[in-house]
Amino acid sequence: MATKMTMPQMGYDMQEGTLVRWLKSVGDEVSLGEAVAEIETDKAVVEFESTAEGVLLELLVEEGTTVAVGESIATVGAEGETLVEDGDGPEETTEAEPVAEEEPSEPDAEEAPEAEEDESEADAIPLPASPSEVRASPIARKLAAERGVDLNTVEGTGPGGRILRSDVLAAEPMPASEAAPEEEEPAEASEAVEEPPMPEEEAPEVVEEEEPTEAMEEEPAKEAPEEVEEPVEPELEPEGDDMRLVPLTRMRQQIARTTVGSKTTIPHFYVSTDIDMTDAMSLRKEINASLEGDARVSVNDLVIKACVHTIKGFPKFNSSYTDDGIRMHDSINIGIAIADENGLIMPAILDCGDKSLTEISAASKDLVQRSQRGTLHAEEYTGGTFSISNMGMFDVTSFVAIIQPPQSAVLAIGTVQKRPVVQGDSVVVREIMLATLSVDHRVSDGAEGAQFIVQLKEYLEHPLRLLV
Incomplete structure (x- = not known):
C-alpha cells in the first residue's frame, strides 16, 4: 500500500517549510532514510530523508512551494501500484444534495416561506463551521483559544486556506x-x-x-483614554530621513518566537562559577600534539565531554518538562550554538554518551561544516537534550543563555583568560573560565543546579577523568 510522506517538523515550533529542490524523480527507487528533497526551514536548508521504502510514485508539491507541517508532499509505494484518489468527499456531497432538494419540494406552499426564513437565519448564524471543522494548525487553535479569536473570522494563508499561527496573531480578538x-x-x-x-413595586428597583x-x-469613559497607547504608533510607523524599517528575515522571526516563548513560559534560574582550566588547557595541548592531520580538540570539545559525564550523574538536566510529567531522555544529545551572518542555530551532536573526546571533536566539526553547507538532518535540529553556548571566541568573559525549548538547561561559557589566583599564601597565575548554567525551575531547583555545575567544574579542573 502506498505511503504518504509529509512535511516534517524540524524545529520546536516550526509551522511550515519550503520545498527547495527534489533530489529524486517519479519512478526512482528510494530507501528508508535516503535524502529525497531539500527543505528550507526558518533557519536553514535541510535534507529531507525518506520515511518509507519503495518507488517514488508521486510528487505532490512543486519546488519553491511552502507547505504546512503534516501536509503530504510525496507518495512512495510498490512499482506499478495504482494510486487511490480521495473520492468519498464528492460522492457524499452528491448524495446529500438530492436529499436537500427533496425535503423542501414535499412541504406545502405555506411551509416554503418558513424554509426560506430558516435558510436566511442559518446564513446569518449557524453557517460558520465549528472549530473542529476549520482548517487550522494545532498551534493556531491553541493560540486562538488563549486570545479569544474566532477561527471562523480568520482568513488562512497556509496551503488550502489552512490557518497558521501568524494568521491568528494578525486577527483581532473577540x-x-x-x-x-x-x-x-x-x-x-x-x-x-x-x-x-x-406594578409600582418594581419601579424603585429599576431606579x-x-x-x-x-x-x-x-x-x-475615564479609562478609555488610558488604554490608548499613542506612543506606540510612531514606533510602528517611523518617520524622518534618519529612520528606516528593516523587514525581519524568516530566521529572525523564528529566533524571536523561540526566545520569547522560552522566557515567557520557562522560569529560568542561574548558577555561575569560575573554573580553573589550567590543567585542561595543558592536556588539550598534549592531545593536539599527538593528533594527525587537521584534527584538533577545542575548549568546547572538553566542555561537551565534561557535560556528558556530569549529565550521567544528574539525568534530570537531560530532560523536558511536560504538563503530564518530566520526560527523561536516555540519549545525551548536546546542542551547540552556531552563529552566522543570518542568525543563530543550535543543532545537536547525537548520542554523545559513548563518544570519546576525539570522537566528540570530530562530530562537532562535522556538524559545523554541514550546517554551513545546509546538509543537516532533521533530528539534529530537533533532537537536542542539553545545549552549550560558547562566546569565548569573542573575548566575552560572562553571559547567560536562554534555554532552547523543550530542553531544561543550557550552559554558557566565556573566554579562558589568565588571572591572579590566591593558592595558600601565594598568588599564582591560572587560566580561568566563567560558566553559567540556566535551568528550568519546573524541572530542578537551585541546590541541584549548584551541584551540577560544581561537578562540571570538578571534571574540567581534573581533566584526566574525561579520558577514562
Whole structure:
C-alpha cells in the first residue's frame, strides 16, 4: 500500500517549510532514510530523508512551494501500484444534495416561506463551521483559544486556506468583555420601556439599577483614554530621513518566537562559577600534539565531554518538562550554538554518551561544516537534550543563555583568560573560565543546579577523568 510522506517538523515550533529542490524523480527507487528533497526551514536548508521504502510514485508539491507541517508532499509505494484518489468527499456531497432538494419540494406552499426564513437565519448564524471543522494548525487553535479569536473570522494563508499561527496573531480578538455591557444596556432600556404596565413595586428597583449603571458608564469613559497607547504608533510607523524599517528575515522571526516563548513560559534560574582550566588547557595541548592531520580538540570539545559525564550523574538536566510529567531522555544529545551572518542555530551532536573526546571533536566539526553547507538532518535540529553556548571566541568573559525549548538547561561559557589566583599564601597565575548554567525551575531547583555545575567544574579542573 502506498505511503504518504509529509512535511516534517524540524524545529520546536516550526509551522511550515519550503520545498527547495527534489533530489529524486517519479519512478526512482528510494530507501528508508535516503535524502529525497531539500527543505528550507526558518533557519536553514535541510535534507529531507525518506520515511518509507519503495518507488517514488508521486510528487505532490512543486519546488519553491511552502507547505504546512503534516501536509503530504510525496507518495512512495510498490512499482506499478495504482494510486487511490480521495473520492468519498464528492460522492457524499452528491448524495446529500438530492436529499436537500427533496425535503423542501414535499412541504406545502405555506411551509416554503418558513424554509426560506430558516435558510436566511442559518446564513446569518449557524453557517460558520465549528472549530473542529476549520482548517487550522494545532498551534493556531491553541493560540486562538488563549486570545479569544474566532477561527471562523480568520482568513488562512497556509496551503488550502489552512490557518497558521501568524494568521491568528494578525486577527483581532473577540471583544467579549466589551460585548457584555453593550448587551446589558439595551436590556435595561427595554425594562424602562416596560415600566408603565408594571406594578409600582418594581419601579424603585429599576431606579436603583440605573444609578450604578450610570456610574459604570462613567468609569469606562475615564479609562478609555488610558488604554490608548499613542506612543506606540510612531514606533510602528517611523518617520524622518534618519529612520528606516528593516523587514525581519524568516530566521529572525523564528529566533524571536523561540526566545520569547522560552522566557515567557520557562522560569529560568542561574548558577555561575569560575573554573580553573589550567590543567585542561595543558592536556588539550598534549592531545593536539599527538593528533594527525587537521584534527584538533577545542575548549568546547572538553566542555561537551565534561557535560556528558556530569549529565550521567544528574539525568534530570537531560530532560523536558511536560504538563503530564518530566520526560527523561536516555540519549545525551548536546546542542551547540552556531552563529552566522543570518542568525543563530543550535543543532545537536547525537548520542554523545559513548563518544570519546576525539570522537566528540570530530562530530562537532562535522556538524559545523554541514550546517554551513545546509546538509543537516532533521533530528539534529530537533533532537537536542542539553545545549552549550560558547562566546569565548569573542573575548566575552560572562553571559547567560536562554534555554532552547523543550530542553531544561543550557550552559554558557566565556573566554579562558589568565588571572591572579590566591593558592595558600601565594598568588599564582591560572587560566580561568566563567560558566553559567540556566535551568528550568519546573524541572530542578537551585541546590541541584549548584551541584551540577560544581561537578562540571570538578571534571574540567581534573581533566584526566574525561579520558577514562
